[in-house]
Amino acid sequence: MISRMAPWRWLPPLLALLLGLWGLERGGPGGSMWRDESVTWQVAHRPLGGLWRLLGEVDAVHGLYYLLMHGVFGLWDGGLWALRLPSVAATALAAAGVAAVGHRLAGERAALCAGAVYAVLPPVQMYAQEGRSYALVAAAVAWATYLMLRERWVAYTVVLLLGCWLHEFAVLALLAHAFTAGRSRGWRWSAGVVALLLLPLAVVSVRQAERQLGWLGRPSWQDWAAYGVVAAAALLLARGAGRELVRVALPLVLLPPGLLMVISLINPWYVDRYVLYALAGLALLAGARLARARARWARARWAWAAVAALLVPFALWSVWLRTPESRKDDVLAVAAAVRERARPGDAVLFMPARRREWLLSSPDVYASVRDLALDRSPAASHSLWGTELGPAAIRGRLAHAPRVLALLDPVGQPLDPYPAEAAKREALAAGFELCGVSEVRGARVALYARPGRCAT
Numbered sequence: 001m002i003s004r005m006a007p008w009r010w011l012p013p014l015l016a017l018l019l020g021l022w023g024l025e026r027g028g029p030g031g032s033m034w035r036d037e038s039v040t041w042q043v044a045h046r047p048l049g050g051l052w053r054l055l056g057e058v059d060a061v062h063g064l065y066y067l068l069m070h071g072v073f074g075l076w077d078g079g080l081w082a083l084r085l086p087s088v089a090a091t092a093l094a095a096a097g098v099a100a101v102g103h104r105l106a107g108e109r110a111a112l113c114a115g116a117v118y119a120v121l122p123p124v125q126m127y128a129q130e131g132r133s134y135a136l137v138a139a140a141v142a143w144a145t146y147l148m149l150r151e152r153w154v155a156y157t158v159v160l161l162l163g164c165w166l167h168e169f170a171v172l173a174l175l176a177h178a179f180t181a182g183r184s185r186g187w188r189w190s191a192g193v194v195a196l197l198l199l200p201l202a203v204v205s206v207r208q209a210e211r212q213l214g215w216l217g218r219p220s221w222q223d224w225a226a227y228g229v230v231a232a233a234a235l236l237l238a239r240g241a242g243r244e245l246v247r248v249a250l251p252l253v254l255l256p257p258g259l260l261m262v263i264s265l266i267n268p269w270y271v272d273r274y275v276l277y278a279l280a281g282l283a284l285l286a287g288a289r290l291a292r293a294r295a296r297w298a299r300a301r302w303a304w305a306a307v308a309a310l311l312v313p314f315a316l317w318s319v320w321l322r323t324p325e326s327r328k329d330d331v332l333a334v335a336a337a338v339r340e341r342a343r344p345g346d347a348v349l350f351m352p353a354r355r356r357e358w359l360l361s362s363p364d365v366y367a368s369v370r371d372l373a374l375d376r377s378p379a380a381s382h383s384l385w386g387t388e389l390g391p392a393a394i395r396g397r398l399a400h401a402p403r404v405l406a407l408l409d410p411v412g413q414p415l416d417p418y419p420a421e422a423a424k425r426e427a428l429a430a431g432f433e434l435c436g437v438s439e440v441r442g443a444r445v446a447l448y449a450r451p452g453r454c455a456t
Contacts, residue, residue, distance in 0.1 A: 008099050008108050012115025016095040019119060020088030020128040023322030024081060031080040034327035034442070037131040038361040039384060041083060044069035046379060053382040058211055060204045064165045065133035083131035090135040091128035095119045097142030098280050098287075104149050105245040106288045114287025121279055122317045123272070129321060133166045134276045140166065141173045141277035145248065148177055153186035157193050164198045168205060169274045171198055172256035176281070179251040180244075209267070216268040219261045223270065227257055230282060237285035245288055253281030329442025335362035337438050337445045338369065338405055347372040347401040351408050351424050352416040356385040358407055358443060369405065372397050373424065391423035398427040402453070408444040 025031040033041070043051065043059070043066050051070060055063040068086070076082050099115030106114075118124060127134045140163025147156040163170040174191050181187035205212065234253045238246045256275040264270035324330045338348065338359065348369040350356045359366040360378065373394050378386045388394070398404070406428065415421065428448050435447040435454035447454075 006108055008103055008111035008115060009096070011112060012095040012099045012119055013092040015116055016092040016119035016124075016128065017088060019125055019318070020091050024084055024088065024129065025079075026129065026322050026324060026326075031332060032324035032327070032330045032441075033080065033083075033131075033332050033361060034329050035331055035355075035357045037083060038331045038357050040066070040069055040131045041361045042357075042378070043384070044073055046070075050379050050382070054384070056204075057382045058208050058384060060201060060208060061168055061212065062133055062166075063201075064162075065136065065167075068136075069131070080131075084129060087128050087130055087132070087135040090139040091119070091124060094124075094135065094139035094142045094277075094280070097139060097146055098283050100146045101142065101149065101248065101280075102245075102284055102287050104146065105248060105284070106242055106291065110245075110288045110291040112287075113290040114284045117286045117290070118280060118283035120314060120318075121283065122314065122321060123276060124279060125318055126321050126326070127273060127276055132273075134273045137163045137167045137170050138277040138280065139163075141170055141252075142280050144173065145177065145252070145280070148181050148187065149248070151181075151184070151186060153190045156187075157190040160190070161194050161197055163277075164194060165201060167274065168198060168201055169256070169260065169269075170277065171195070172259060172275065173252065173277065175259065176251035176255045180248050209269070213269055216264075216271065218268050219264050219270050223261065223272070226272070227261060231258075234282055234285055237282075237289045240292070241285060241288045245284060249281040249284035249288075251281070253278050253285070324441050327442070329358070330440065331358045331361055333440045334358040334407065334443045334445065335365045337440050338407070339365045341438070341445065341447060342369050342405060343403065344368075345402070346370070347397075347404045349373060349398075349404050349406045349424055349428075350385075351406055352418075352421050353388050354385050355407050355409070355443070360385075370401075372401060372404065373420070388420055391419045394420060394423050395427045398424075398431065402450055404428065404432065404448040406446040406448060408446055410439075410442060410444060 039059075043054065046054065048070065051066060055066070059066070069083075072082055072086060095115045095118050098118040099111045102114035103111035124135075124138070127138075140159050144156055144160035144163065147159060160170070160173065163173070171194065174194065177187065178191070231254055234250060238250050241249075256278045257270075257272070260270045260275055320326055324333065335358065339362075342348075342365075346369050348359070349372050350358070353373065356371070356374075356378075373388045374386055375381075375389045376387045378384060381387045389397070406424075415425070431450070432448035433451045433454055435449050437447075438445045
């Protein structure tokens with residue numbers, strides 16, 4: 001059946017699927033998981049009632065995704081494969097959507113090239129390998145773009161609204177689409193419905209924004225430099241491309257990240273993965289340019305050699321993305337380090353408190369140590385990481401602990417200034433001896449004991 005289909009229909013999603021499945025369970029038999037994925041894991045495993053109450057307090061922006069993953073785990077609690085397979089499938093669907101847009105605007109050859117380019121882009125591969133919502137959002141935006149070109153306004157509204165409810169920054173795609181369909185009455189109605197039905201989520205998430213995004217700073221010079229490189233590449237690729245394709249692709253690659261970065265100068269909300277879907281615009285422009293250049297390159301060996309040389313760093317990047325070192329931390333490695341070092345009766349201290357996430361997805365390890373600063377568990381407090389005691393109570397509990405495993409950020413990370421965090425540091429310095437520190441990916445596991453008792 002596949003052999004009868006035009007290659008642009010099946011080859012890009014197949015390529016994306018194979019790349020997604022390659023190294024899906026990174027890091028060997030135990031795999032690896034970073035802390036955002038761990039949040040997905042532990043939140044999606046909560047009962048529906050507890051999940052609903054959590055979303056009323058925090059993380060409403062990911063609510064629909066958590067509900068989806070709750071259903072996935074209900075059907076098949078298949079470890080890291082179940083956690084990440086929805087992202088793999090969504091990336092294949094997004095590649096198919098990019099190819100469909102390319103076919104609509106520039107023909108079969110451009111469709112095949114655009115879909116393949118999207119599938120091999122390293123950031124796309126990265127989030128195909130991750131149990132978060134960004135690949136699903138990208139698929140929704142890609143297909144909404146196609147439905148916009150077909151003027152299927154009801155379907156367009158449903159698909160784009162789904163993307164926005166998976167992550168509300170998908171609404172920035174509306175601004176890109178306005179350059180193509182802004183004069184269409186159907187599009188204006190669709191845009192209004194999407195904005196109206198997204199409003200309840202926006203109201204709740206804005207109220208949660210300080211807790212949700214308080215860790216973010218304004219865009220760094222590296223962020224601006226990366227945006228500049230992508231923008232320059234998009235503008236160069238747009239030269240000589242078809243006018244209609246440029247009107248669709250260029251706003252998509254430039255506007256969502258650019259506008260979010262400008263907003264982040266006032267309210268720091270920018271992270272590149274929040275607008276991953278913008279790379280569909282870059283893939284469309286690159287696909288059109290490759291399709292036009294193919295005929296000229298057919299007899300030019302040097303051109304094919306240049307393309308092969310360009311693919312080498314992409315291949316190395318792809319390999320690196322499938323290692324634990326490609327993520328900020330590895331919660332399963334942290335849990336393994338605690339499992340190896342903990343003795344019966346040991347206490348654990350998370351410094352800062354939000355690093356409790358490192359053990360929540362390994363309940364066997366978490367249950368084997370006393371969480372010294374915990375007041376109310378994540379489930380009982382309807383929060384992601386639970387609530388902790390006040391400074392005095394933390395000092396009191398530390399006074400009766402013979403050994404403490406402290407889970408710390410890497411050296412060089414800023415220390416939280418909150419009174420409870422300061423109390424942890426002061427009590428450990430005053431009453432304990434540091435016996436040793438183990439470096440784990442993105443974390444440190446430090447063992448403290450009473451003076452003179454490190455060897456016991």
